[in-house]
Amino acid sequence: MFSNKEAFKAAFLKRIERTYGKSFQDSTLSDQFQTLGNMVREYISSNWIQTNEEYSKEKKVYYLSIEFLLGRLLGQNLLNLGIYDVVEEGLKDLHISLEELEEIEYDAALGNGGLGRLAACFLDSLASLDLPGHGYGIRYKHGLFEQRIVDGFQLELPEHWLRYGHVWEVRKIDMAVEIPFWGKVETYEKDGILTFRHVDAEYVSAVPYDMPVIGYETDTVNTLRLWSAEPSRYMPNQDVLKYKKETEAISEFLYPDDTNDEGKILRLKQQYFLVSASIRSIIQDYLEQYKDLHAFHEHVSIHINDTHPVLAIPEFMRVLLDDHCMSWEEAWQITTNTFCYTNHTTLSEALEQWPIRIFQPLLPRIFMIIDEINERFCKSLWELYPGEWGRIEQMAIVAHGQVKMAHLAIVGSHSVNGVAKIHTEILKNREMNLFYQFQPEKFNNKTNGITHRRWLLKANPELTHLIRETIGDEWMKQPEKLALLHSYEQDSAFLTGLADVKLKRKEILAKRILEQNGINVDPQSIFDIQVKRLHAYKRQLLNVLHILYLYNRMREDASFDMYPRTFVFGAKASPGYYYAKKIIKLIHSVADMVNNDPIVKDRIKVVFLENYRVSLAEDIIPAADISEQISTASKEASGTGNMKFMMNGALTMGTLDGANVEILEQVGQENIFIFGLKAEEVMKFEREGGYRSMDYYHHDNHIRQVMDQLVNGFFNEEDQFEMIYDSLLIENDQYFVLKDFAAYRDKQQEAGRLYEKDRNRWLQMTARNISQSGYFSSDRTIREYASDIWEIHNRGSQVLVKR
Structure with a gap:
């Protein structure tokens, strides 16, 4: 049915008529999408x-x-089946755009x-x-x-x-x-x-x-x-x-x-x-x-x-x-x-606990079993640590009227893994240290990965084509072979191709921004992008305060100049997370001011793309020049957005947090922009104190200016951003935004100068990131899970059980 475009067209036309009782000419895009989807599923x-x-x-x-x-799923399924081109060509003969059919799918x-x-x-x-x-x-x-x-x-x-x-x-x-x-x-x-x-x-x-x-x-x-x-x-x-x-x-x-x-x-x-x-x-x-x-x-x-x-x-x-x-x-x-x-967080508020008064009536038999698991577990702890009531209390599954789900997960599993090297070490040495002391053999690391089939082959066909022309096709099934691009990191023809691909993807995103937001952005500008869930520890706030700083400098210092930059945000805040919603409002207030100011509008644009989702990410990520991965060190378990951007040739602007640490190991410090506190420094401040955000407010005029602008009527929005102001100064800046501000500002300036003054070097860095990104394929991650934890093997091969 899909062997060639003629066979596909004949089957497709017959299926529409039989399914909908109408001629192809009378069918809608929705009819055509449903028909194609059903044909693929049957195929x-x-x-x-x-x-x-x-x-x-x-x-x-x-x-x-x-x-x-x-x-x-339509495009991805066609790609995985190896029939994308046949279907696309067949539909084209029928004056149907496969891209438009893909847009039909929610x-x-x-x-x-x-x-x-x-x-x-x-x-x-x-x-x-x-x-x-x-x-x-x-x-x-x-x-x-x-x-x-x-x-x-x-x-x-x-x-x-x-x-x-x-x-x-x-x-x-x-x-x-x-x-x-x-x-x-x-x-x-x-x-x-x-x-x-x-x-x-x-x-x-x-x-x-x-x-x-x-x-x-x-x-x-x-x-x-x-x-x-x-x-x-x-x-x-x-x-x-x-x-x-x-x-x-x-x-x-x-x-x-x-x-x-x-x-x-x-x-x-x-x-x-x-x-x-x-x-x-x-x-x-x-x-x-x-x-x-x-x-x-x-x-x-x-x-x-x-x-x-x-x-x-x-x-x-x-x-x-x-x-x-x-x-x-x-x-x-x-x-x-x-x-x-698999543990995915070091944040205590994300480690679920359920009140017994709710749990027991709803799930009476399950609570009985958990209570018995807890009794037997605490007894084993007592035998090993007699008299250490404090330790046992901290490790108990049921304690202080709560059922602790992470504790239950650790006790009831034979393997507990973190999702990046630094995350796993924090689990072992801090968050779950008592459990690690008790059963160290359970703990292991499995650094996250992403499927290059969606995030490169599907999302960036232009880059895929360039890589295929350069090193062939083997990397498409064996992503680690992207390392073959290492030989082309100085190749002028390849670097020119990279520049052309990036410009093409930026033009595609610029078109979408114009259609969706009504904002004209320059594809020749630096596309500086932060798209992810909105949470205080991910520090979208640091990004937007830096934009406000740049705006102030341009308005007040005629000698200050910077290469044109387009800042793109995409993020959803949880409905009850009011602080995160205030940050979204601040991003929009800054955008309204910057985008409408004739003095700066050609040098800075700020865009917030609403309803961030997978299909939108497929347009955004390939267009990025700079990937913002600026979480407070020790808070991001891994991140996978950092890997998607890297694979598409964006350079990471980031802290030494999550998988950024391993991206640094892969690409070398000369091919990434690292700034700010390290995880151990953050944890020391949290443990011992010693950080006073008010000191940075008093001693840095630029910080003081942007902070005052949150509350002095600068935005003509009374009391909108008082919560943010208070969190950073009165509540002492839990996520060290002001502490890292100067380092972030300096690293951003370094990146802008490099892009403007030495574009060839920038492209070499881009090439290096792509060539080393194969390590972060989820294929590598899954192979590690399969061999080290699950002990499963490919279809038809003998299963070896080690236990």
């Missing part, structure tokens, strides 16, 4: 079936994540940022490497909110990615699972064994929707299973409307507001809903191949992506204990050898 269906059949005797990994930030915004995008990249790599691995998540009806900016303020609207259905999914109602909440636990003896039964529960039906995960130029098609919450057949007789509303709310929105008890209950419901449905589905699949569960861990690995799916551990125990009558000791041995956990 891979036999490979999907065959993949699952071949996995039947292989050890498999199941990746549990509350987020999967997939983005659009982003599957089932994630908030790096956590969810990482999960999507990992699934792509698993399939592309022919590894037996599937994903499990929630089919949120609305996903992350749709961001709108009105007068500089963020407004949140429901996101409607399912408005016209989703062409890639297959609903499997026959595989629905009933999930219990509330109720009580009864105990009774059966054959002399104490047995537990959950009664008077309120049930919710988890209905699976399966999506194919298509490997790159391979027959492997793995599965992402997303669960939808629907009313159970055991629906209560009373308050049916209330029950239906509460049930559907479970898969309604990603991350409901949990600042009140109602929100906490809903989030906890989401987490148990995901893991209970997934665990029972995984076990059912296993029992279709094997007779019992005693060797489960030799055939299955279950990976927990951050703390949200940690309830999978006690749920798995519940199934082994209650449904399969195992002893506690054997069930725990199988559980700990099955589960592995």
Whole structure:
């Protein structure tokens, strides 16, 4: 059907007529998109079936994540199948733009940022490497909110990615699972064994929707299973409307507001809903191949992506204990050898804890199991550290009226990994040091990666073409071979090609900015870009205060000059995160002032692109000259945006935080712009004090000026930015914005001068970053997980079990 464009065209035209009962001439773009999507799904269906059949005797990994930030799938699926060009040419003959059809598809915004995008990249790599691995998540009806900016303020609207259905999914109602909440636990003896039964529960039906995960130029098609919450057949007789509303709310929105008890209950419901449905589905699949569960861990690995799916551990125990009558000791041995956990944060507020007063009534049997895990764990600690009550109290899973999810994850897993070298060391030496002392063998590092198939091949076809012309095609399946570009870092023809590609991508983004924001930006200017989730530690504030500083200098000092620069922001702030929303407002206030001032408007432009998402990132990232990775050192676990920008030839302006440290190792200090406090310096200030932000206000005239402008009526917006002013001066600047300001200013000036005075050197640095970016492919990361943690192997090869 897709062997050549003529065969494709014939099949496509026939399919439209049969599906919609209308001629091709009368079909809409939506009809054409749906037709093409269905054809692709059917095209891979036999490979999907065959993949699952071949996995039947292989050890498999199941990746549990509350987020999967997939983005659009049509173009990526066509690319991975190797039929993008055939389809594009065939559609062109029919006067259809494939690019326009891709625009029809809504982003599957089932994630908030790096956590969810990482999960999507990992699934792509698993399939592309022919590894037996599937994903499990929630089919949120609305996903992350749709961001709108009105007068500089963020407004949140429901996101409607399912408005016209989703062409890639297959609903499997026959595989629905009933999930219990509330109720009580009864105990009774059966054959002399104490047995537990959950009664008077309120049930919710988890209905699976399966999506194919298509490997790159391979027959492997793995599965992402997303669960939808629907009313159970055991629906209560009373308050049916209330029950239906509460049930559907479970898969309604990603991350409901949990600042009140109602929100906490809903989030906890989401987490148990995901893991209970997934665990029972995984076990059912296993029992279709094997007779019992005693060797489960030799055939299955279950990976927990951050703390949200940690309830999978006690749920798995519940199934082994209650449904399969195992002893506690054997069930725990199988559980700990099955589960592995990735930590994604050093921020204490992101390490989930749940109040017992909410947890116990909602999940009574699960709480009993967690309480028993905690008792046995604390007993083992007492045997090793007799009398050290303080240590045991700090390590307990249940303490001070809270259930600590990160502690449960560590205790119930055989592997705990961080996602960058510096992050893992901080976990071992600070955040989880007591656990590291207790079981050091559990801890390891797996530096994150990104799929170059989406972030280079798909997002930047111009750069892809240049690289293919220069070093051939092998790097497309083996991204580490991008290192072959090292020989061309001084090659004038290659560097000229790089300059042309970058200008082309900047022109594409400039066109989008004009259409979306009505702002004319100069593609010849430096494109300085910061796009990521908006959080205080990521320091978008440092960036915008620096822009305000530049504006002041240009207005007041006729001798001050700088190469024209376009600053681009994209970020969503969590709906209840008012401080982050104030930063968005400040960015817009600065932009309005700068962009409309005739004195500076040709030298600085500031753009905020609303509703940042995967498809928008695919236009933004290839256009960047400078990649802003300026988080407070020690706060960013890894970052993956830094890798995407690097792979597309942007130079990193960053602190020694997260994966920036390893980017520095790869490219050398002469090919990156590093500034600011180091992680150990930040942690020393936090531990011992000694930083006074007010000193920087008094001793640096430029800092004092921009700080005063926040509150002295400069923006003609009374009291808008008092919260920011107070956080930096009255509350002593938690994320060291003022401390790093001068170093950031100087490094930015260095970058601007280099771009203006020595463009050839800049291009050599660009080439160096691209040539070293293959290390940060998620293929490398997944190979490390597969060999070191999951012990899985390619389809058809023998599984070696080390334990």
